[in-house]
Amino acid sequence: MPFDGFTVHHIVEELKQNLLQSRIQKIHQPEKDELVFVFSANRKKQSVLFSASHNHPRIHFTEEQRKNPSTAPVFCMLLRKKLTNGLVTDIRQIGFDRIIEFDILSKDELFEKTKMKLIVEIMGRHSNIILVENEIITDSIKRINTFLSSYREVLPGKPYKLPPIDKNDLSSLSSDQMREIISSQPEKSVANSIFSSFQGFSKGMGQEVCMRCNIPDAAKIKDLTDRDFQCIHQEFHTLIQPKEKGGYLFYKKDDSFPVDFAPCLLTIYKDYHSEEKETLSQAIEQFYKNKDAGRSFQEMASALKQSIHTRLERDYNKLNNLREDLDKSQKALSFKEYGDLLLANLYSLDENSSEAQVHDFYNDRPITIPLDPTKSPSDNAKEYYEKYNKAKRAQSHIQEQLKRTKEEIYYFESVLDSIEKTDEIENLEEIKEELIKNDYLKKHRGSKKKQKKTAESKPIQLSTSSGFLLRVGKNN
Missing domain, CATH: 2.30.310.10 (ibrinogen binding protein from staphylococcus aureus domain)
Incomplete structure (x- = not known):
């Protein structure tokens, strides 16, 4: 609220x-x-x-x-x-x-x-x-000049003026006066009319008053009876009565974060779990503390997921490129066969020829081998052997890169899964530290003060009824 x-x-x-x-x-x-x-x-x-x-x-x-x-x-x-x-x-x-x-x-x-x-x-x-x-x-705490507000300046030395107030104070009005004000909007819904006509009403409290008076959500001002007008006025004064105890928090079923707070029990949250606090301040502080924690959690989770998705996209592209390079290197392994066939047929090859037609004894078929006419057949064979050795070395390097890239993709996917499953900001902090430690995230360039050492993550220890000790840990 x-x-x-x-x-x-x-x-x-x-x-x-x-x-x-x-x-x-x-x-x-x-x-x-x-x-x-x-x-x-x-x-x-x-x-x-x-x-x-x-x-x-x-x-x-x-x-x-x-x-x-x-x-x-x-x-x-x-x-x-x-x-x-x-x-x-x-x-x-x-x-x-x-x-x-x-x-x-x-x-x-x-x-x-x-x-x-x-x-x-x-x-x-x-x-x-x-x-x-x-x-x-x-x-x-905030200075407001004429560029920010044409109605009033909030600057040292200026007279203080109240903000513009275009609503009525229901606490000082009788039931008849209230009725006269909202009756000028016969086609408007009751909750919206209360919200737009009177000071201090949020839309939620407008709905609360209507629900307490059994006024349907779709009801319009023109549909109200005398009893309805009297009830609205009466319930307003009931809601502002002094209270001995302070405030309430409202939770959805099985949810650990409150969805709202209020100084009293609200009918609009009759299907929600409520928690009573000793003071209204305690309810407000817990609500905003959880809300800030939830927002911080979502912001950190979103930032981590975005960084990991960027890394994954690069790795997926790298994986595709490596597979293409591997295919090329495997095709290049046929250069050894070219060299062998040229050396086996040197006696029958012409100098300065651009191709050699020989019998491929590996596959038992005729084959045409491209040649560099500026080089001798033996030099062409030597060049094919060099290409073969280069492709062989490249293939070994590509296979190593493929292995590392696949492992990195698996790691990032497991980290994403951990982020999706956690609901504690401490776990996100651990994941962030791990990514920084492995050079996947840059360390924040902030204060040069000595960083507080992160506590070592330890497994949860549980004992069974038979006396066995269980340690429950987590990793990526």
């Missing part, structure tokens, strides 16, 4: 329960569009991830340790200067949209109290994290 208004609503409640009156102890920027704040209250430290990633923008508590750059980026240094030891006085959602504001009471260089706002806008590729003082932008 996208990080919609419902998720923001519940994550804000979770943040408020834990962070109000806490102080900002540390600020890190592990990625160009991600921040990690460490808050401290009552001797308890809690880390919060702020992400303006265009793929997975989000905000939640985090327990994952992220690697920070040796030199902090400029925006991170500014935040440290302005917000370190600042007191969180309020956290709120703007309307029912995906915008969160943190009110922070801090001190300036003269130790005067100053009120700052840290604004998190979770809006896909337009996501941003903005520091504001007295409604003036101090800076942001």
